[in-house]
Amino acid sequence: MSDEARKFLYVNRKAPHGSIYALESLEVVLIGAAFEQDVSLAFLDDGVFQIVKGQDTKGIATKNFSNTYRALGDYDVRKLYVEQESLDERGLTVDDLMELTHDTDDEDDLTSIIVVNRSEMAKIMSEQDVILSF
Amino acid sequence: MSDEARKFLYVNRKAPHGSIYALESLEVVLIGAAFEQDVSLAFLDDGVFQIVKGQDTKGIATKNFSNTYRALGDYDVRKLYVEQESLDERGLTVDDLMELTHDTDDEDDLTSIIVVNRSEMAKIMSEQDVILSF
Amino acid sequence: MSTLHTVNKSPFDGTSLTSCLAHCLPGDAVILIEDGVVAARKGTAAATAIEASLAQCKVYVLGPDAAARGMNGETLATGVETVDYGGFVELAATHDRTQSWL
Amino acid sequence: MSTLHTVNKSPFDGTSLTSCLAHCLPGDAVILIEDGVVAARKGTAAATAIEASLAQCKVYVLGPDAAARGMNGETLATGVETVDYGGFVELAATHDRTQSWL
Amino acid sequence: MKFAIVVNEGPYTHQASDTAYQFTKAALEAGHEIERVFFYHDGVNNATRLTVPPQDERNVQRNWSELGKAHGLDMVVCIAAAQRRGILDENEAKRQGKDADNIAEGFRISGLGQLIDAGIQADRLVTFGD
Amino acid sequence: MKFAIVVNEGPYTHQASDTAYQFTKAALEAGHEIERVFFYHDGVNNATRLTVPPQDERNVQRNWSELGKAHGLDMVVCIAAAQRRGILDENEAKRQGKDADNIAEGFRISGLGQLIDAGIQADRLVTFGD
Numbered sequence: 001m002s003d004e005a006r007k008f009l010y011v012n013r014k015a016p017h018g019s020i021y022a023l024e025s026l027e028v029v030l031i032g033a034a035f036e037q038d039v040s041l042a043f044l045d046d047g048v049f050q051i052v053k054g055q056d057t058k059g060i061a062t063k064n065f066s067n068t069y070r071a072l073g074d075y076d077v078r079k080l081y082v083e084q085e086s087l088d089e090r091g092l093t094v095d096d097l098m099e100l101t102h103d104t105d106d107e108d109d110l111t112s113i114i115v116v117n118r119s120e121m122a123k124i125m126s127e128q129d130v131i132l133s134f
Numbered sequence: 135m136s137d138e139a140r141k142f143l144y145v146n147r148k149a150p151h152g153s154i155y156a157l158e159s160l161e162v163v164l165i166g167a168a169f170e171q172d173v174s175l176a177f178l179d180d181g182v183f184q185i186v187k188g189q190d191t192k193g194i195a196t197k198n199f200s201n202t203y204r205a206l207g208d209y210d211v212r213k214l215y216v217e218q219e220s221l222d223e224r225g226l227t228v229d230d231l232m233e234l235t236h237d238t239d240d241e242d243d244l245t246s247i248i249v250v251n252r253s254e255m256a257k258i259m260s261e262q263d264v265i266l267s268f
Numbered sequence: 269m270s271t272l273h274t275v276n277k278s279p280f281d282g283t284s285l286t287s288c289l290a291h292c293l294p295g296d297a298v299i300l301i302e303d304g305v306v307a308a309r310k311g312t313a314a315a316t317a318i319e320a321s322l323a324q325c326k327v328y329v330l331g332p333d334a335a336a337r338g339m340n341g342e343t344l345a346t347g348v349e350t351v352d353y354g355g356f357v358e359l360a361a362t363h364d365r366t367q368s369w370l
Numbered sequence: 371m372s373t374l375h376t377v378n379k380s381p382f383d384g385t386s387l388t389s390c391l392a393h394c395l396p397g398d399a400v401i402l403i404e405d406g407v408v409a410a411r412k413g414t415a416a417a418t419a420i421e422a423s424l425a426q427c428k429v430y431v432l433g434p435d436a437a438a439r440g441m442n443g444e445t446l447a448t449g450v451e452t453v454d455y456g457g458f459v460e461l462a463a464t465h466d467r468t469q470s471w472l
Numbered sequence: 473m474k475f476a477i478v479v480n481e482g483p484y485t486h487q488a489s490d491t492a493y494q495f496t497k498a499a500l501e502a503g504h505e506i507e508r509v510f511f512y513h514d515g516v517n518n519a520t521r522l523t524v525p526p527q528d529e530r531n532v533q534r535n536w537s538e539l540g541k542a543h544g545l546d547m548v549v550c551i552a553a554a555q556r557r558g559i560l561d562e563n564e565a566k567r568q569g570k571d572a573d574n575i576a577e578g579f580r581i582s583g584l585g586q587l588i589d590a591g592i593q594a595d596r597l598v599t600f601g602d
Numbered sequence: 603m604k605f606a607i608v609v610n611e612g613p614y615t616h617q618a619s620d621t622a623y624q625f626t627k628a629a630l631e632a633g634h635e636i637e638r639v640f641f642y643h644d645g646v647n648n649a650t651r652l653t654v655p656p657q658d659e660r661n662v663q664r665n666w667s668e669l670g671k672a673h674g675l676d677m678v679v680c681i682a683a684a685q686r687r688g689i690l691d692e693n694e695a696k697r698q699g700k701d702a703d704n705i706a707e708g709f710r711i712s713g714l715g716q717l718i719d720a721g722i723q724a725d726r727l728v729t730f731g732d
Contacts, residue, residue, distance in 0.1 A: 017404070132727070225312040
């Protein structure tokens with residue numbers, strides 16, 4: 001089982017900054033990248049707030065790790081699934097999210113954000129080997 | 135301000151056993167009784183589950199502190215406000231709750247449970263000097 | 269390929285059960301544990317949502333947690349099955365993955 | 371006699387804002403802090419509930435927490451005022467008691 | 473005005489301790505008195521001197537110790553909560569037969585009575601938790 | 603079947619660590635293997651030997667140490683989470699210039715890679731948290 005790439009899904013359902021889970025999830029993803037597994041991230045429920053643009057933590061004096069999401073592409077983490085219904089309920093559109101991209105061989109960088117609806121998200125979850133919940 | 139009895143309200147909004155707050159609230163109430171303040175307890179939202187009868191924690195191997203609520207009367211804690219709407223939403227009636235009573239000079243023990251509606255609960259909260267939230 | 273979902277929060281306090289049920293697929297199972305068990309008390313909006321989900325997935329309640337919260341067979345929503353810790357392990361083993369709705 | 375209520379949880383994740391607003395009395399104030407600030411993002415069901423409550427109580431958002439979650443004046447529900455930590459202290463001082471909806 | 477502050481959560485996992493710290497600092501800057509800061513439940517975990525947070529993050533425990541020192545704050549750790557979670561001072565360690573202690577500078581361990589007392593003495597009590 | 607167990611909460615505040623313990627015990631009793639128990643976030647607080655819970659309550663930390671010893675469990679404490687929260691072994695204490703350590707018997711401190719590795723090696727990964 002350990003010789004082939006396993007499908008890992010990191011499920012992010014909590015808002016950033018009020019608790020440490022968003023930051024910790026990002027840390028594991030970056031460390032996990034070295035293991036060369038098939039990695040996806042899911043942002044649903046309040047997890048969509050993690051990748052909202054314009055986060056400024058100076059006033060609460062904590063680390064602004066939101067820019068680190070931009071590094072995911074460099075670590076070959078290219079599949080960031082974002083649930084449409086979760087955005088809708090929170091008054092957000094994809095334009096409110098950071099532009100998160102990855103390099104490709106040809107021409108421009110491609111977006112890593114893949115907006116899916118709830119039933120597509122359920123299907124993605126059902127195709128994983130390991131689900132890590134944050 | 136410290137010479138007259140202050141009105142303390144202990145607000146219980148969480149289910150028991152899944153977290154320590156119910157147990158800790160009970161501990162402060164019992165310790166606080168020695169300070170001879172005017173003490174009330176409020177049970178609303180999932181806090182009403184704290185005083186449901188028939189709790190049996192043997193299977194989860196934790197301390198069954200639910201019987202300790204029966205001791206409150208002995209500590210002169212006689213006002214346990216329970217919110218009707220919170221009971222209703224959880225499929226509970228006052229018959230599902232433990233019988234919690236206190237001694238009186240005349241005849242029988244009196245119940246300490248006072249069922250109030252949401253607006254009465256709001257009024258009780260507004261009459262306190264100190265609110266401790268659990 | 270099926271998933272065992274765990275829900276450990278009260279549906280009256282948080283939205284994890286709702287989110288879990290919205291992402292359950294046919295053949296999946298949900299186990300209510302810790303404070304999550306109160307969702308299975310019959311006659312509530314949460315129990316109705318659970319009963320509606322039973323058409324596509326099975327719903328279990330962790331018995332020791334239910335007992336701790338004063339629940340028994342009589343107060344349990346129809347169609348919800350009770351398991352002990354051994355049954356919980358068995359469910360985790362017989363489904364292909366576990367997803368915790370924390 | 372009035373109360374300052376604090377709410378630190380997202381209304382999409384938990385029910386504490388709903389419970390808080392249901393127990394607010396005329397003259398009370400609510401301050402949204404930590405993850406609670408996301409309730410004040412305009413155009414959501416939570417923002418609508420807050421706007422409906424403004425007839426009887428004032429609602430504040432802790433600015434540093436809003437900024438951390440990418441919110442600014444433009445994205446804030448109408449009628450919600452922004453304060454900093456000093457303003458939070460001032461609100462706690464000018465109301466007779468504080469109640470935390472944890 | 474005299475404030476009592478209650479901190480129910482430990483460092484980092486939840487923002488509660490940070491918010492309590494910022495509130496306390498702002499109250500002092502506005503000229504208010506802090507009657508007591510009471511560390512309760514997981515809040516006792518703010519009081520260990522053994523933390524080593526990453527250098528690019530704030531140091532929650534040290535923030536409290538420094539604020540306490542600068543303003544002579546009475547920072548009380550609930551003894552029952554501390555015992556359950558392994559926060560000990562030298563005396564407690566000896567009394568319990570433990571081979572180490574971990575309490576940080578500026579904190580003292582005492583009973584829940586100190587919480588009630590804070591509620592009685594202070595004009596306002598503000599709770600930060602999860 | 604091989605299980606990996608993830609514990610995200612410390613002792614007493616939340617039930618998560620108790621449930622994880624009961625699950626692990628039941629899995630062993632059913633003849634399954636435990637690939638690893640990974641203590642993460644506040645879960646690292648299960649690994650301090652300085653706890654002194656009331657005598658009439660279960661001892662969450664000792665339960666883990668005893669189960670680990672009886673079954674040779676690999677109980678790993680996440681180093682980054684542990685540093686933020688003040689859980690140290692003797693080596694870490696020395697390296698960080700701290701005057702005490704507090705790790706309990708049977709736990710070892712290691713990196714987040716051990717979590718990924720557990721996900722790769724185990725047939726099932728089960729997370730307990732809040």
